Amino acid sequence: MTVTSITPETLTTDYLDPKVCEFYEYNGCFLGMRLNGEEHNRVILTRALPLNDPDNYVCVTDVERKELGIIEHIADFSAEQQSLIRKELSQRYFCPDITSITAIKEKMGHFYFDVKVGDYPMSFTIRDLVKNIRCTEGHVILTDVDGNRFLISDLERIDKKSRRKLEPYLY
Amino acid sequence: MKKPLSFPPFSGPKNQEKFAPALQAELRRAGLDTSGLLWCCSGDMSNEGEFKDMWLCFDAKGLYIAYGKAVVGRAKKKRKKIEATYTIDSISSIPLDDLSCLATERYVSTGRLTADENGKTVSLARFSIGKLPAFDDFAKMFNHYKDTGEIRPPEDHGHGERTCRKCGGPCPPGMDVCPKCTRNSATAVRLVKFFGGYVPQIALILFFMLLSAGVTVFVPQLGTRSLFDNVLANPDGKTAEELLKALAVLVGSIFGIRLLNTLLTVVQQYVTATVMPKVTYDIKVKIFAAMQRLSVNFYSSKQTGSLMERIIQDANQIYWFFIEGIPTLIIESATVIGVVIIMFTMNWRLTLLVTVAVPLIACALYFGDKFFRGMHHNNFLFRSKLSSMVSDNINGQRVIKAFAKEDEEYGRFTELNDNYRRAELKLALAEATLIPSIEISVIILSALILGMGGVYVIQGKMTAGTLLSYIVYLELLREPLQFLSWTANWWSRCADSAQRVFEVCDAEPEITEKEDAVEFDDLRGEIEINELDFEYEPARPVIKKLSLHVKAGQMLGIVGKTGAGKTTIANLIARLYDAKGGCIKIDGIDVRDLKLSELRGNIGLVSQDIYLFIGSIADNIRYAKPDASMDKVIAAAKAAFAHDFIMKLPDAYETRVGAGGQKLSGGERQRISIARTIIQNPKILILDEATAAMDTETERNIQNSLAKLKTGRTTVAIAHRLSTLRDADELAVISDGTITEQGAFRELIEKKGEFYRQYKLQQEALKAVGIADDVTETPLSEDD
Numbered sequence: 001m002t003v004t005s006i007t008p009e010t011l012t013t014d015y016l017d018p019k020v021c022e023f024y025e026y027n028g029c030f031l032g033m034r035l036n037g038e039e040h041n042r043v044i045l046t047r048a049l050p051l052n053d054p055d056n057y058v059c060v061t062d063v064e065r066k067e068l069g070i071i072e073h074i075a076d077f078s079a080e081q082q083s084l085i086r087k088e089l090s091q092r093y094f095c096p097d098i099t100s101i102t103a104i105k106e107k108m109g110h111f112y113f114d115v116k117v118g119d120y121p122m123s124f125t126i127r128d129l130v131k132n133i134r135c136t137e138g139h140v141i142l143t144d145v146d147g148n149r150f151l152i153s154d155l156e157r158i159d160k161k162s163r164r165k166l167e168p169y170l171y
Numbered sequence: 172m173k174k175p176l177s178f179p180p181f182s183g184p185k186n187q188e189k190f191a192p193a194l195q196a197e198l199r200r201a202g203l204d205t206s207g208l209l210w211c212c213s214g215d216m217s218n219e220g221e222f223k224d225m226w227l228c229f230d231a232k233g234l235y236i237a238y239g240k241a242v243v244g245r246a247k248k249k250r251k252k253i254e255a256t257y258t259i260d261s262i263s264s265i266p267l268d269d270l271s272c273l274a275t276e277r278y279v280s281t282g283r284l285t286a287d288e289n290g291k292t293v294s295l296a297r298f299s300i301g302k303l304p305a306f307d308d309f310a311k312m313f314n315h316y317k318d319t320g321e322i323r324p325p326e327d328h329g330h331g332e333r334t335c336r337k338c339g340g341p342c343p344p345g346m347d348v349c350p351k352c353t354r355n356s357a358t359a360v361r362l363v364k365f366f367g368g369y370v371p372q373i374a375l376i377l378f379f380m381l382l383s384a385g386v387t388v389f390v391p392q393l394g395t396r397s398l399f400d401n402v403l404a405n406p407d408g409k410t411a412e413e414l415l416k417a418l419a420v421l422v423g424s425i426f427g428i429r430l431l432n433t434l435l436t437v438v439q440q441y442v443t444a445t446v447m448p449k450v451t452y453d454i455k456v457k458i459f460a461a462m463q464r465l466s467v468n469f470y471s472s473k474q475t476g477s478l479m480e481r482i483i484q485d486a487n488q489i490y491w492f493f494i495e496g497i498p499t500l501i502i503e504s505a506t507v508i509g510v511v512i513i514m515f516t517m518n519w520r521l522t523l524l525v526t527v528a529v530p531l532i533a534c535a536l537y538f539g540d541k542f543f544r545g546m547h548h549n550n551f552l553f554r555s556k557l558s559s560m561v562s563d564n565i566n567g568q569r570v571i572k573a574f575a576k577e578d579e580e581y582g583r584f585t586e587l588n589d590n591y592r593r594a595e596l597k598l599a600l601a602e603a604t605l606i607p608s609i610e611i612s613v614i615i616l617s618a619l620i621l622g623m624g625g626v627y628v629i630q631g632k633m634t635a636g637t638l639l640s641y642i643v644y645l646e647l648l649r650e651p652l653q654f655l656s657w658t659a660n661w662w663s664r665c666a667d668s669a670q671r672v673f674e675v676c677d678a679e680p681e682i683t684e685k686e687d688a689v690e691f692d693d694l695r696g697e698i699e700i701n702e703l704d705f706e707y708e709p710a711r712p713v714i715k716k717l718s719l720h721v722k723a724g725q726m727l728g729i730v731g732k733t734g735a736g737k738t739t740i741a742n743l744i745a746r747l748y749d750a751k752g753g754c755i756k757i758d759g760i761d762v763r764d765l766k767l768s769e770l771r772g773n774i775g776l777v778s779q780d781i782y783l784f785i786g787s788i789a790d791n792i793r794y795a796k797p798d799a800s801m802d803k804v805i806a807a808a809k810a811a812f813a814h815d816f817i818m819k820l821p822d823a824y825e826t827r828v829g830a831g832g833q834k835l836s837g838g839e840r841q842r843i844s845i846a847r848t849i850i851q852n853p854k855i856l857i858l859d860e861a862t863a864a865m866d867t868e869t870e871r872n873i874q875n876s877l878a879k880l881k882t883g884r885t886t887v888a889i890a891h892r893l894s895t896l897r898d899a900d901e902l903a904v905i906s907d908g909t910i911t912e913q914g915a916f917r918e919l920i921e922k923k924g925e926f927y928r929q930y931k932l933q934q935e936a937l938k939a940v941g942i943a944d945d946v947t948e949t950p951l952s953e954d955d
Binding site for chain 1: 218220279281291292294297299300301303545546548552555674708
């Protein structure tokens with residue numbers, strides 16, 4: 001028996017084949033998956049790179065978090081399948097996208113944010129900026145004292161005034 | 172077919188108060204009878220994921236979901252309570268009989284409440300992740316009610332909503348008004364209280380500074396006005412001899428006054444120098460003491476660099492502002508007032524012009540404060556990140572070298588350093604722009620005064636001496652004004668530092684000791700764990716309804732996969748964290764009712780991660796009992812099989828270990844930690860993977876020392892290598908936070924369950940690497 005040595009070149013991952021894998025809606029708001037004819041009525045989708053590559057490498061598990069497979073590229077699936085996958089992902093990764101910052105007030109180590117998500121005004125409080133403000137590849141993730149996450153999906157897209165208010169707290 | 176449920180009349184605790192009376196009234200208006208509500212919670216999203224106010228509740232008949240809007244108003248000063256108005260758009264209900272198994276699911280930033288409705292999983296609600304604890308409680312309470320027909324007392328697991336009574340926003344523990352609603356002057360007032368103990372010293376510094384300022388203000392009257400108007404201009408037609416005499420008196424007086432001024436300054440600086448070390452020492456002690464009483468969780472959520480920055484830099488910033496800044500501010504302000512009054516007496520018209528500059532400077536100060544505060548904070552963030560990176564780099568040097576990543580690390584450092592440099596540059600440029608602009612206004616003012624004053628002298632409305640002394644006074648204003656323009660900057664640095672210091676001082680330790688905490692009379696070491704629940708984050712349970720019992724003096728072995736919750740159990744017994752549900756009792760006393768020193772003093776923890784403090788080996792061994800004699804230290808080291816290797820070191824027991832000290836192998840460090848525990852002499856011993864990283868021979872040696880240590884003590888041993896737990900009186904196999912198998916070693920082997928499978932796998936692995944572990948001696952190995 002010949003044993004192939006493990007090198008980065010010989011390492012491979014098996015991905016879900018769109019030909020044998022079909023997603024369907026279950027009970028109106030859940031996602032199911034039929035894999036090689038076997039039905040899994042509730043599956044959970046988890047992105048491997050949720051911030052920088054949200055459309056590729058999506059792990060599919062059952063409710064017990066047992067892995068059923070990995071989607072390499074969502075785009076490999078049909079348009080209808082893609083919309084089901086994206087709908088589930090958008091629910092799981094839903095994060096209010098801040099469009100403008102009205103005010104940031106700082107007192108006693110607490111940072112009070114008044115922001116707008118579209119036209120909807122929201123307020124939240126952040127403690128420990130180093131841990132709770134994460135700036136990566138042009139987007140910013142803010143986590144408030146209750147664990148709620150807020151996103152600025154494109155730092156360049158928010159208005160200049162808002163950006164100037166936020167800049168002292170980014171690094 | 173489902174049997175219809177019939178519940179007894181409810182008499183237990185409710186949480187109806189979660190719904191404000193105004194909301195209950197609105198719900199009644201919308202057709203819901205709120206009188207029998209058993210449990211309520213509020214949400215912030217629709218089932219489709221749109222932000223919307225939502226209320227969820229259930230009574231004995233059904234579960235109700237209402238959507239609408241709540242508008243929270245700010246508190247009116249007199250009533251001091253927040254007011255909210257509610258409108259209900261829709262209410263839907265589901266019969267209680269149709270629903271079961273409510274559960275919460277945690278997503279990235281949201282959560283979902285699901286239920287089993289007539290055998291199908293349905294989504295009942297969605298909510299922001301911050302609402303998860305409330306929804307989790309709701310689900311647990313609903314399920315409990317369905318199972319028992321009772322509402323159990325709510326558990327206070329620290330997730331309770333704390334809201335500010337003024338704005339309704341989130342509020343830190345121990346405060347009823349959030350920091351946002353506290354007065355602007357609160358930081359300053361707290362800082363003044365911080366310096367309450369130094370009032371005499373500050374008053375002394377202030378006294379000398381005031382004297383010095385008074386002298387400074389008086390000098391131009393004598394040195395300029397009298398010199399010009401009474402001597403040089405010779406208005407009384409005195410002889411040359413008389414004029415020389417007057418000049419000598421004047422020069423002598425000026426010299427004397429200047430000398431006095433210098434002496435006063437020297438005394439003031441001497442007092443400041445004696446106060447300074449004491450004050451910085453006290454501030455650092457206060458911050459460090461506050462940090463020591465905080466729980467483990469606080470440290471795991473902060474970067475080391477940021478915490479170190481707090482103790483060292485922030486203490487200095489606060490000191491400088493209060494001991495140097497405030498007295499100088501008072502003196503300079505007094506100088507400005509004194510000089511302006513004198514200037515008014517000299518020429519009120521010119522002085523009116525001077526006073527125009529004051530509001531301008533006040534405006535610049537106000538905006539400067541706001542502007543600089545953000546920039547200082549930005550600088551702090553970069554500096555902390557740089558410190559953390561350096562500490563990360565130092566700790567990870569072995570890995571860096573092993574992967575030959577020195578250049579990349581250098582690149583990471585230069586990038587962060589460059590970011591810090593740019594932030595510093597930005598601040599320096601801003602300071603260089605704003606501060607001279609205030610000075611320029613003073614220069615313009617001087618020019619105007621000179622021009623107008625010259626006209627008054629020509630017109631005979633003012634003497635030349637008065638004009639010259641007036642200009643000297645104007646110059647005297649320059650320094651205080653310059654200082655005042657810096658005050659905003661200085662104060663913003665101090666306030667920024669103070670806020671960080673107060674954050675540490677105000678942080679409430681999660682683990683607190685009850686006022687009536689008890690001590691053990693005579694500790695036997697019996698451990699009882701009842702229906703223990705624990706989660707580091709809401710809805711991510713790590714321990715679920717776990718029950719265990721260890722008799723006094725017995726050994727319990729805990730096995731399980733990585734992440735099964737084994738170490739968490741050890742942490743909970745030592746009360747490094749508090750259980751979210753259920754309890755842990757030692758000799759029948761809940762660990763939460765015990766004095767922390769009593770509890771932890773009686774629990775010895777030997778873990779895989781050994782921390783040796785900077786100091787000698789002897790100091791580390793006697794860490795738990797610093798007064799232990801040297802022969803006890805040696806005896807403990809011998810019992811831990813550490814004595815031999817210690818004696819081979821050049822400085823033996825005086826060898827310095829810890830950061831920068833003698834390098835010791837994992838086994839050597841472990842043996843020191845065992846010796847440390849032997850000296851501690853705990854009644855309960857927790858061995859958390861104590862020998863996981865050892866080679867077989869070292870492990871055998873350590874096992875021998877551990878066997879000595881275990882004798883006469885209650886022992887909880889957590890281990891991957893199952894053969895090390897053969898002496899255990901009882902073994903518990905933990906999987907996903909619950910016990911899947913329990914029994915004596917042989918019982919579990921004979922049961923041929925999960926433990927047996929793991930045992931066989933390990934045996935195979937040991938055989939494969941040629942280690943004839945003693946596991947092969949068991950009769951079961953013959954089956955393989």
